[in-house]
Amino acid sequence: MSRYxxxxxxxxxFLIAVLLFVIYIFFSREDAIFATNSESSNDIxxxxxxxxxxxxxxxxxxxxxxxxxxxxQGSEVNDSRELIIKKPPNWRFDGVLxxxxxxxxxxxxxxxxxxxxxxxLNLKYCFNAPxxxxxxxxxxxxxxxxxxxxxxxxxxxxxxxxxxGLDLATRRSFYSYLAEAAENGSAYAQQTFAGLTPEFYxxxxxxxxxxxxxxxxxxxxxxxxxxVFLEQAAKQGxxxxxxxLASMYYSEQVGEHSAxxxxxxxxxxxxxxxxxxxxxxxxxxxxxxxxxxxxxxxxIANILFDQWLLQxxxxxxxxxxx
Numbered sequence: 325m326s327r328y329x330x331x332x333x334x335x336x337x338f339l340i341a342v343l344l345f346v347i348y349i350f351f352s353r354e355d356a357i358f359a360t361n362s363e364s365s366n367d368i369x370x371x372x373x374x375x376x377x378x379x380x381x382x383x384x385x386x387x388x389x390x391x392x393x394x395x396x397q398g399s400e401v402n403d404s405r406e407l408i409i410k411k412p413p414n415w416r417f418d419g420v421l422x423x424x425x426x427x428x429x430x431x432x433x434x435x436x437x438x439x440x441x442x443x444x445l446n447l448k449y450c451f452n453a454p455x456x457x458x459x460x461x462x463x464x465x466x467x468x469x470x471x472x473x474x475x476x477x478x479x480x481x482x483x484x485x486x487x488x489g490l491d492l493a494t495r496r497s498f499y500s501y502l503a504e505a506a507e508n509g510s511a512y513a514q515q516t517f518a519g520l521t522p523e524f525y526x527x528x529x530x531x532x533x534x535x536x537x538x539x540x541x542x543x544x545x546x547x548x549x550x551x552v553f554l555e556q557a558a559k560q561g562x563x564x565x566x567x568x569l570a571s572m573y574y575s576e577q578v579g580e581h582s583a584x585x586x587x588x589x590x591x592x593x594x595x596x597x598x599x600x601x602x603x604x605x606x607x608x609x610x611x612x613x614x615x616x617x618x619x620x621x622x623x624i625a626n627i628l629f630d631q632w633l634l635q636x637x638x639x640x641x642x643x644x645x646x
Contacts, residue, residue, distance in 0.1 A: 407642035415445045422489035437508040444501030450487035451495045506553045514557035517550045518568035559635040563645040566593045584624040
């Protein structure tokens with residue numbers, strides 16, 4: 325073998341080794357560049373997301389917690405983020421009420437909460453209706469000089485005709501029917517108590533004169549019962565009940581920590597409502613009230629808010645205020 329042939333054979337392994345080293349350096353550099361570009365891309369995306377969040381307008385998301393009742397039929401498990409909107413039954417009947425009264429009473433006696441609710445609401449509607457033609461004439465005469473006397477008289481006549489045949493004692497029993505339905509878990513009956521004042525309750529249930537002690541005892545008992553029913557309705561997602569409780573607590577009519585409870589109710593209304601006007605109104609209340617609360621009151625309010633919101637989501641229903 326010549327000297328040059330030997331050299332050429334020795335160069336081949338050396339060239340191969342150099343080539344492999346160059347390839348390794350090239351791809352290592354490419355990987356480093358790719359990783360750097362990926363990190364830069366991620367940083368840009370993260371920055372864009374933060375900027376987008378900061379620039380997002382503060383609006384009420386109307387559908388995140390809501391689902392129409394018809395969309396949930398047949399579903400055994402309700403997403404904890406969704407609330408089924410409950411539609412109230414039509415409480416006003418065709419014709420006159422007495423034609424439907426016997427059937428409703430039979431259903432109520434069998435423990436039908438809806439029948440109790442319908443009877444109670446109808447009898448409450450009829451409570452102030454004229455009992456007979458003489459009472460009707462007196463009522464019409466009282467409103468004769470009103471500027472909108474024609475419309476009022478028409479409504480009075482309509483109520484009189486609808487409620488004919490029901491005596492005063494039967495009409496007074498509206499409260500017992502509503503209370504029975506509320507005790508049996510009817511959110512519709514429970515939230516109806518928002519419209520019952522202690523004055524109207526005492527007038528309708530105790531026509532005879534009571535002693536001062538008896539009057540106070542019965543009035544306070546009603547107020548306590550009303551609060552219990554409204555709290556039960558609120559935990560089922562009743563806007564009307566939450567609004568009534570917020571007002572009662574803010575006026576310091578009920579129990580201790582009323583300011584903290586009112587603040588929690590305002591936040592709950594904001595959380596579940598799908599009405600922008602309602603949301604804005606209670607957001608204004610919440611913003612006004614926040615600076616007035618102590619740290620302890622804020623802590624109590626936040627705990628109450630979390631507990632009640634969890635129960636509302638677990639119940640999975642929303643009763644809109646109409």
